[in-house]
Amino acid sequence: MPVYLTPGVYRAPQPVAKGGLISVRTDVAGFVGYTERGPLPPPNPDMTFKSDSVALKITSWSEYQASFGSFHSYGYLPFAVRAFFENGGKECYVARVGAVKAATLSQRPVAAALALPSSAASIDTTLTAAAAPGQASITVADASAIQPADAIELSSPALTVFGVVDSVNGNIVTLTEPLPLNFDIAGTVVHKYPRAAFVQAKSPGRWGNTVWLMFSAIDAAPSSTRFSLRITRPGDEWSGPEEEFYQKLSIDPADALDDTLYALTVLSRSKLISFWAPASGVVPLQLRTGPLSNIQRLLGGRDGLAAVTKEDFVGGADDYRGLRLLEEIEDIAIVCIPDAVYSFPPPPPPDHPLPPDPCAPSPDQPVQAPPDPTLTPPSFNTEEAKDIQLSMLEHCMRLRYRVAVLDSPPDLLPPDAAAWAQVLRGATGKFGALYYPWLDVPDPRSFDAPAIAVPPSGHVAGIYARNDFRNGVRKPPANEPLDFATDVAFLIDDESSGDLNLARVNCIRPLPGRGIRVWGARALSSASDTNWMFIHTRRLMSFIEASVERSTRWTVFEPNDDRLRRALVHSLNVFLERIWESGGLKGATTDQSFFVKCDATNNPQSVIDNGQLICQVGIAIAAPMEFIIFEIRRNVESAQVVEEEQSS
Numbered sequence: 250m251p252v253y254l255t256p257g258v259y260r261a262p263q264p265v266a267k268g269g270l271i272s273v274r275t276d277v278a279g280f281v282g283y284t285e286r287g288p289l290p291p292p293n294p295d296m297t298f299k300s301d302s303v304a305l306k307i308t309s310w311s312e313y314q315a316s317f318g319s320f321h322s323y324g325y326l327p328f329a330v331r332a333f334f335e336n337g338g339k340e341c342y343v344a345r346v347g348a349v350k351a352a353t354l355s356q357r358p359v360a361a362a363l364a365l366p367s368s369a370a371s372i373d374t375t376l377t378a379a380a381a382p383g384q385a386s387i388t389v390a391d392a393s394a395i396q397p398a399d400a401i402e403l404s405s406p407a408l409t410v411f412g413v414v415d416s417v418n419g420n421i422v423t424l425t426e427p428l429p430l431n432f433d434i435a436g437t438v439v440h441k442y443p444r445a446a447f448v449q450a451k452s453p454g455r456w457g458n459t460v461w462l463m464f465s466a467i468d469a470a471p472s473s474t475r476f477s478l479r480i481t482r483p484g485d486e487w488s489g490p491e492e493e494f495y496q497k498l499s500i501d502p503a504d505a506l507d508d509t510l511y512a513l514t515v516l517s518r519s520k521l522i523s524f525w526a527p528a529s530g531v532v533p534l535q536l537r538t539g540p541l542s543n544i545q546r547l548l549g550g551r552d553g554l555a556a557v558t559k560e561d562f563v564g565g566a567d568d569y570r571g572l573r574l575l576e577e578i579e580d581i582a583i584v585c586i587p588d589a590v591y592s593f594p595p596p597p598p599p600d601h602p603l604p605p606d607p608c609a610p611s612p613d614q615p616v617q618a619p620p621d622p623t624l625t626p627p628s629f630n631t632e633e634a635k636d637i638q639l640s641m642l643e644h645c646m647r648l649r650y651r652v653a654v655l656d657s658p659p660d661l662l663p664p665d666a667a668a669w670a671q672v673l674r675g676a677t678g679k680f681g682a683l684y685y686p687w688l689d690v691p692d693p694r695s696f697d698a699p700a701i702a703v704p705p706s707g708h709v710a711g712i713y714a715r716n717d718f719r720n721g722v723r724k725p726p727a728n729e730p731l732d733f734a735t736d737v738a739f740l741i742d743d744e745s746s747g748d749l750n751l752a753r754v755n756c757i758r759p760l761p762g763r764g765i766r767v768w769g770a771r772a773l774s775s776a777s778d779t780n781w782m783f784i785h786t787r788r789l790m791s792f793i794e795a796s797v798e799r800s801t802r803w804t805v806f807e808p809n810d811d812r813l814r815r816a817l818v819h820s821l822n823v824f825l826e827r828i829w830e831s832g833g834l835k836g837a838t839t840d841q842s843f844f845v846k847c848d849a850t851n852n853p854q855s856v857i858d859n860g861q862l863i864c865q866v867g868i869a870i871a872a873p874m875e876f877i878i879f880e881i882r883r884n885v886e887s888a889q890v891v892e893e894e895q896s897s
Contacts, residue, residue, distance in 0.1 A: 270800040270824040273650075275722045275792050276714035278333055278341040279304070279581040280707070281562055281571045282326030282588035283554065283626060285318025286454045287345045289358055290569045298569060300577035304344040310334045315520055317343060318456055319488035320693050323554065323625055325587040328690055329707025333585075335733035336708050337715025342581060344574045346588070347453065348556035348623070356623055360523075361450040361457025361550030363413060366400035366442030367532040376403060376437040377420075385415070385424045389439050392420045397549065399444070403428075405437040413548055425548040445534050446500050446512075446526035450547050451519065455621040457550035459483060460521055464534070464545070467497065474501040474533050478512075480521050486694040493519055500526040500534065522547070554626040559633045562586060563640045572644050579799075582651045582791070583713055584644065585706040589637040590658045592628040634658060635672055642677035642773070649892070650795040652788055653681035654713070655773075656704035657754075659738075661685070663745040667752035670773060674753060678773030679781035684709050684755045686739040688731070688765070702738045705731075705757055712767055713788075722792045723833030723871065725770035725785040731757065734765050753782075780877060786870050789833055790892070793868065794879060797821065798890040804883050809857050814847045817864055817881070821845045825868070835871040843868045847881075860884050 288303045307313045313330050320327045326343070333341055347358040372395075378388040387403070395401065395417055401424075403410040412424040450457025461481045466473040477496050484490040498512040505511035516524035564573025575581055629637070641653040655673065657666045666685040673683065688708060689700035708731050716726045737757055741749070746756045746768065755769030774781040781787055800820075807813050822845055828834055829842045836842035847864035856863060864881040879892045 270796055270820050273582075273792065273795045273799060274340075274580060275582045275788060276339060276717045277580045278338060278583040278585060278710045278714065279344070279575040279578065279651075280326060280330055280333075280341055281344045281575065281584075281586045282329070282346055283321070283324030283591075284326055284343065284345045285321050286450075286452045286456045287317040287343070288452055289345055289347045289349050290574065292350050292357075294569050300569065300574045301342075303569075304342045304574040304578060306340065307343055308340050313343065314488065317345065318454075321487065323552075324591055325703045325707075328701070328703040329585060329587040329710075332690070332703075332707035332733045333711040333714070336711025336731060337718065338711040339714060339718070340580075341710075342575065342578055344571060346557060346561050346571060347553045348558070348561060349553070349570065350561075351553065351556040353556070356553060356556035358453035358553030358623075359549060359551050360453045361455075361460065361547035363448045363462065363545055363547050364399055364444045365446040365448060366535050367445040368535045372441040372443075374439045374441075376434050376439050379428060379434045385427045387422050387424070387428070387434075387439075389420050389422055392417050392422055395422055395441055400442045402440040402442070403437055404440065405433060405435065407433055413545075415549060442535065443532070445532045446524065448547065449523045449525075450550055451521055451523055453550065453553065455550050455552050455624060456482075457547050458621075459485075460547045462522075462545045462547070466534075474531060475499045475504055476534065478516075480519065482521060491521060493521060501531040502528055551621045551623045553623045555623040557626045559629065559637050559640075562589060562637050572640060576644070576648065582788075583710045584641055584651055584653045585710050586637060586641060587656055587704040587706050588626075589629065589641075590634050590656050590704055591626060592659060631658060638673060638681075639677070642673065642681045645680035646677045649890075650791045651680075652772075652784060652791070654706040654709050655681050655683045656687070656706045657683060657685045659687060659702065659704075662739070663741060663749055666754050667749055670749075670752045670754045674773045674775055676775070678753075678775065679778060679787050681773050682709075682755055682771065682784040683753065683773055684757060684767070684769075685749065686737050686741070686757065688734040688757065689736040689738060690734055700735050708732075708734060709755075709767060721831055721833065722785065722788050723828065723831060725783060727755070727767050727770035729767050730764040731766065737765060789828075789870055790868070790877060790879075793825075793828070794890045794892065796824065797866075797881060801881060801883070804862065809852075809860070809862050809883075813862065814852065814864070817862075818845050818847050821864070821866060825866075833871060835869050841869065 290303050291298065305316050307316065310331050330341065330343065348356055349358060351357045375390040376387055377390055395414055397414050397416055399414045401412055401414060410428065412426060414422055415425040416423045448462060450460055459482055463479040465477045467475040467477060476498055478498055480493040482491040495515055497510050498515060499505050499510055500512050502511055512524055513526060516522060560570065562571040564570035575584065638655050641655065645651045645653050657669050661669065670683050684705045687702045688705050690703050692698035692701050712729045713726045716724055716729060737759055741756050741758055746758065749756050750769055750771065753771040753773050755767060755771055757765060758768045759765045770783050770785055772781055772784040772787055801817065804813060804817065825843045826839055829839055834842035844867045845864065851863050851865055862883040865878065867878045870877065879890055881890055
């Protein structure tokens with residue numbers, strides 16, 4: 250029995266009894282887009298890579314903030330996730346996008362880092378030239394042993410300066426901070442300190458450049474293997490400060506009395522940093538004096554967004570990016586990519602306010618996070634946005650048990666939104682729905698700031714989830730009020746609403762006395778495909794088929810006889826009758842609502858000899874249609890559901 254330590258309601262998975270059908274969840278959403286931080290897929294995943302290590306399960310907005318950061322000004326995903334939870338969503342998965350496969354390494358995301366030096370310098374060289382006062386580049390006699398993130402000391406007769414290497418080009422070394430205005434290179438020697446440990450931001454991104462480390466040696470000597478550590482990240486206009494404190498740590502396993510002291514074990518639980526030190530050959534850290542003084546900052550982090558392409562959102566068969574990450578997660582039933590229609594990038598956000606650095610050379614040289622040239626993602630043109638959304642629809646059709654919630658590009662007039670829907674309609678369109686217009690949401694930076702226009706897919710996904718919990722997937726997710734929205738970006742009148750409805754565009758409208766509501770439930774199916782006119786029809790069929798497929802896996806390797814067929818027919822009849830009683834199927838009686846056929850007529854001896862079992866199911870969903878038919882086919886290796894898409 251599981252042990253529950255906190256009062257609350259827990260969703261416990263139940264084993265599927267033989268012959269019983271368990272309803273799958275239809276409320277779980279999958280989001281792909283730009284986040285402030287969080288895991289990214291490796292450029293070339295190995296056999297041990299798992300999608301759920303990157304596409305993380307999120308159950309609240311605060312959990313999203315802990316894993317992916319807060320709002321930012323270069324995309325819409327945080328607003329969509331916040332809207333999902335505000336409108337009734339309970340669980341989602343989030344996959345971060347970055348240019349992890351950019352051809353140029355300098356365009357890829359990088360985690361901010363800092364090399365922690367040992368107590369003795371091991372490499373000396375001579376400073377031969379320095380850039381203009383206040384700049385960060387120096388030229389040394391020999392930089393062959395100097396690498397980015399190394400700690401170095403510039404010692405002259407008049408002044409000693411400590412720094413961290415940002416980049417090395419030949420013998421030109423660029424530091425992460427500028428030299429003081431009064432620095433004189435005459436007689437200066439450069440000392441490089443060997444690395445004793447290494448600190449890295451928990452995930453790639455510019456956010457890591459604002460993480461500060463405050464070390465204090467526990468022992469009296471300035472060089473020590475034992476220390477306390479305070480990690481801080483100041484708040485900004487989007488979120489509050491973050492802080493962690495560790496009172497007793499050691500980089501030497503021999504010092505550690507238990508797991509609460511050994512730094513590698515304790516800091517593995519940190520939400521802000523990753524920590525590395527050798528398990529053998531430990532050398533003391535330089536503490537209180539030298540290049541690692543009271544406060545140090547992680548440096549070199551970049552977001553890697555400038556080189557993002559549509560492939561970063563979509564991925565491929567062996568390309569674990571974007572949508573490809575969500576394929577491995579069976580629970581997802583709703584897919585959203587609000588950043589597919591990202592365009593017209595706003596100016597980059599201001600630098601995070603930082604605490605004073607005691608190593609700063611002079612008060613008139615403020616310490617700021619270095620600029621990130623990869624911060625702003627590109628604006629996708631209409632063709633690229635269309636390709637991403639068509640890939641979403643294809644993804645849902647191929648996986649069959651999920652639907653895509655799509656956004657129109659920004660600033661479209663109603664005729665343009667109808668034209669956009671026409672581009673997306675087709676064979677895959679029944680697996681998606683388009684919503685228009687964008688929504689104005691409160692600006693989290695200030696109570697009196699103007700509202701921000703964002704795509705509505707996150708709000709609508711929350712409506713889907715709330716409707717599923719309250720009424721079941723059988724009810725159209727329409728005529729539902731939206732929360733976390735102050736207005737619509739474009740006001741639609743009755744005439745335009747009618748035209749858009751015919752074009753299979755679902756309008757969002759403010760209704761007097763009733764708030765802002767979703768005013769449509771159309772799927773993007775073609776005009777001739779009336780069976781799939783409504784999105785809840787597709788979702789209900791996916792719910793039934795997924796429940797049947799996942800609950801009948803027990804039939805594989807069972808003896809293919811009359812007993813098995815009768816057990817399967819009974820389970821399906823009981824399951825479909827529950828849906829009929831809830832109003833999901835039309836007809837005054839069950840005979841008018843569904844049928845299940847699994848007997849000798851569709852399972853002759855030739856089928857049995859091939860190791861197959863066929864069960865045919867017809868369903869009349871409460872919508873303008875007759876029976877939609879699908880088959881359950883079981884062979885010696887698996888049980889699967891095949892949708893026939895026939896009407897009778």
